[in-house]
Amino acid sequence: MELFLDGADRRSLATQLYDQLRAAIVEGRLPRGARLESTRAVAERLAIARSTVTDAYGRLTAEGYVQGRRGGGSFVLGDAVPRPRRGRAPAALTATPVAAAVRRYGVETPRARYDLTAGRVDGRLFPVADWRRCSNQALAELDGAFSSYGAPEGSPEIREALAQWIGRSRGVASTSDQIVVTHGATHAVDLVARVLLRPGDVAAVEEPGYPPVAELLRTLGVRVVGVPVDDHGLVVDALPPTARLVHVTPSHQFPLGVVMSRERRLALLRWAGRHAAAIVEDDYDSEFRYSPRPLEPLHLLDRDGRVAYVGSFSKILSPALRIGFVVAPTSLVPALRAVRQSIDASPSTLTTETLALFIEHGYLARHCRRARKVYGERHRLLSRALARLDPRVASRTTQVGLHLPLRLPDMPDDDHVVARAAESGLLLSSLRRTYQFTEPQPGLVVGFGAVATPDIPHAVAALERSVR
């Protein structure tokens, strides 16, 4: 244990030692049964007389904090140890009203029999052996890279691998020098907003939408406006003219699942041009498509450099890895790199180099093919089963992603349904929680990433029981 001695302190050295050891025992840093360092070792390390240490240990023993044992050594006694000190005066520091109002969204649901929450993937599909191979190769090759911070935008290797991957899998034309690697899609949105927006600026988000995006914008001092989504995607005509940034999920709207039509895409680009606004195209899950006719990304249609395209490996591989990226207009790249460096230096070199190898060796493409088959089957089964409850599931939902929205006008309070389902071993996500600006629609966002295929009929039966 680290011990501190201060010659200027009016307390004697023995008292200083005694106070610190006693505090460590009371606070649980020296747990019951721990052996104190020998008096000789402490005296040598601190360059003080051994008798000073013996004095301090003697007092601790006399007061019952420690006990000497035959054969040597002093050990912390259990009886003297109250629970660890938790916190301090709890009200000394308080979060700003904006930060205190941020609500957690969609994390940390407990394990259950059936998991139909949104945002999950099937961890059993994660190619552990392939990843380990790449991780060990990266560890062996990184050597010099452990000495220093990496480039804030990610290494040339990972950016090159990403440019190739998103060019082929998503039709996004980019060069590696337009890419900044982030900790995920939302982290990329945050970085873009931080470079483009000033406190007091207006940003537009989809309503319903993914609540964390509005939350993070608010903690930047940005004013957030919700814009409705219909069957063709974001209603461009409803955009506030003051918006400096528009966040959209055109490939697969979260949570409603609609694909933004070509007309709307072009209208949105024209709108952004007219209002000198930026578009953040959040393509969080479009690798998983079960039909062959998607539309071009906004990024590909954009001729003016207004679109920042953000993506993530949370769905295609695992949310546990924390890798995302932004493909930015070149005019923004220097500021994105510098601001990112000031906040958190760089992505994890080890993780990104592992991913670069994982892509280069073809493991990602193989995993993607396999996972698409599994999820496609689940999508088919689930959409058929859910159509009994909500006919719009079949007619309006598109063949993409890992969740289906379920609108249930007669459903009672979402929170109540979610809680009741959890009691019966079924985890659900509320649709209501995705509305922040208008009257929420009752329903569920049904994720099929984590549920085993044979469990789907049972899970849906449990769902039906919960909503009735």
Place this chain on the structure above:
Amino acid sequence: MELFLDGADRRSLATQLYDQLRAAIVEGRLPRGARLESTRAVAERLAIARSTVTDAYGRLTAEGYVQGRRGGGSFVLGDAVPRPRRGRAPAALTATPVAAAVRRYGVETPRARYDLTAGRVDGRLFPVADWRRCSNQALAELDGAFSSYGAPEGSPEIREALAQWIGRSRGVASTSDQIVVTHGATHAVDLVARVLLRPGDVAAVEEPGYPPVAELLRTLGVRVVGVPVDDHGLVVDALPPTARLVHVTPSHQFPLGVVMSRERRLALLRWAGRHAAAIVEDDYDSEFRYSPRPLEPLHLLDRDGRVAYVGSFSKILSPALRIGFVVAPTSLVPALRAVRQSIDASPSTLTTETLALFIEHGYLARHCRRARKVYGERHRLLSRALARLDPRVASRTTQVGLHLPLRLPDMPDDDHVVARAAESGLLLSSLRRTYQFTEPQPGLVVGFGAVATPDIPHAVAALERSVR
């Protein structure tokens, strides 16, 4: 390659295919020599007539973009491929003046014969085999965790391991529920500021100091004031009364290396109490101490819950890992967790579980002991050598960390010295760059993390030549 077909598009299907393939070739997404998918495969995948695909391929061949080969297949011709399109209209989006003014600091210096830059560690000391063992164990055990986002504050396992580690190695009393795991110390500072400060609020930083901290505060709309540092640490009397947050490095001031005295620590805590301000104690490198008598952390002296203690594994292990943490007053923990979740969900589960195992198995303690010996020897050699150039190195620098400040009143322009040194294979960091508010002092921040011990005399000789 992903191809997009839109029934509502007025172009024929063949033209849509042709346009997209041509664009992919011109933009380099389909590189020279790449083989196009067979017409049969494309037709099946897109559920269109094979003749439509043949038509599109025929046009590409006629125009010289691709060439059919005997034995089958169409291949991209090199001649038709200009360089990849870089960016778009470069001025469509521009960063805010604040973001555009952020300067990069201390990253990405090239390899050289001798590296005396600040912020480096010795990558050759990184315990690759131990880390690999833990990483593979974590991969084997994580299974279910690949399905979902982790807790935004980090798992109970990593927070428990961190609480134990910092209790023993740094004398910081905390329980795991006060800890939020971050991507590094600076990232922790950012998170705390985002939860505590509003745009327009005032924050105080050390002058000279670590420039990225002031930069990240500015991109949050915070007004940043520099406060001087003397031989006893931050000059508490010079703090602006309006400051809501004070960022300090009391264990080892960056860059000057002084340790904040006990009197100043207590004065700072009293000041913060009087002004209802927060203190961010940034303990970025205090694991490496070469003498036995440090002072208690502010966090341990704090009785009101005003101190957020931040630390990092960038120095003790490697900056390439991106793991840091904040030990926060309990009053702030819920907001820290929620805001962090909105920005980037959670730390990397794989990396944090690897570190938890690395700590539990005792590998971190062993690595720390070994590295401390190596760095202690370098510190001794370097401080002796540098004392010839600046007598204050010997008398005023403390026995901690991985860098020594070198003040050279007669030194010509820092940038010039750094550039000239780089030409001769020596990398240096400027002291001048660490001043942001007042007249900069000429000198260097000499890091000894990355230089091999036997190289120190040669590196110092090269340094002497550069500054003269």
